[in-house]
Amino acid sequence: MPNVHAAPTLRRRRLGEALRNYRSAAGLSLDQAVERMEGSWDGPKLSRIENAKARISPKEVSVLLGEYGVTDPEIVAALEELARTAGRTGWWTAYGGAVPQHLQDTISAQDDAESIRQYHPTAIPGLLQIGAYAREITAATAFNLPPEEHAAIVEVRIARQAILTRPRNPVKYWAVIHESLLMQRFASHPSLMREQLRHLLDMADLPNVTIQVMPLTAGAHPGASGNLTITQFPKSWPALISVENRHDMRYQEDDAEETKLYGEYFDRIVASALPADQSRETIRKHMEGIGHEHHP
The missing domain is CATH 3.30.870.10 (Endonuclease Chain A)
Structure with a gap:
């Protein structure tokens, strides 16, 4: 699947922001950072990654951080894990609208x-x-939604x-x-x-x-x-x-x-x-x- 179709999830936004901040701290422009990647990337790809519109693998995160001078193993591991889970579907998506x-x-x-x-x-x-309180509050605040959706809202809140x-x-x-x-x-x-x-x-x-x-x-x-x-x-x-x-x-x-x-x-x-x-x-x-x- 092309990178351009990556969904801008919160995890992916946080990853992109972190990478952009570390690049900025290293004093590198997008083009300069791409040059460090030895021609395997181009500027638009890195821009899409930083704007949460493209995927990046944990290995690529590690290489990129190395070029930015980020060597703290705790930070590297955290960003690699975020790259690994950036597109993960949470249990809450089963509840749809x-x-x-x-x-x-x-x-x-x-x-x-x-x-x-x-x-x-x-x-x-x-x-x-508690469930009973959540049901009362939901009925009062989500009055514009069909009653059948109220149960799902309460289930999500309790979960x-x-x-x-x-x-x-x-x-x-x-x-x-x-x-x-x-x-x-x-x-x-x-x-x-x-x-x-x-x-x-x-x-x-x-x-x-x-x-x-x-x-x-x-x-x-x-x-x-x-x-x-x-x-x-x-x-x-x-x-x-x-x-x-x-x-x-x-x-x-x-x-x-x-x-x-x-x-x-x-x-x-x-x-x-x-x-x-x-x-x-x-x-x-x-x-x-x-x-x-x-x-x-």
Whole structure:
């Protein structure tokens, strides 16, 4: 299959960006880099690789990095692995239209992640939702889709959570959720929030999971701008930032300054939230209060 038909997957974009950055750091133009490959390539091919529109083999990655002076075996191995898996089809593709491209990118990134930090003021984060909560939220937010698609959306959301409990290298997850979400109620399912809050406490017991609560009394903080997710990868990969508000979702890749800025945003959000132990007690208090709200 010709290289030009390679799909610009998130993995392939990250690989292309990394190769372009290393070429730039070596002070080489596209033509100069091609000359180093001893005539086996041309400029357009390397340009397509860097723009995620062409494939590159792990062996070619190794040779190219050598020409760029990149010798760190950890970086070379990571880029070779990315080249090997760049076109891999994820389990989520089986769900077709229920997983739009931007969500496929998110799932793919989180599957590769080393750590994820999230602030969610509008709903319990998908990685922490139980099935019943996910169904209620999906029915409310995906009202424009046929009901038969809702089940697929929920299945995908629950399946994504495996990254937190997988036997090897579970993702380190740090979530800050707003206290108002602990007070949600669903008339059709009175016990739903008790089950959801119990699940939050169970997840907080995992050594790789930290959950904090933003109290109702918190003052102004950067989280007021909307949902924020910072996805970080093993060595050599730039972080992926996603900011979501009522109007759209914006992704930011390969920008050290933006990564630093949003890291500071999250630190300020964390500083405004309750510590983890107090957060657990707050979740427990709300959980135990469910069912007694209408009794004297």
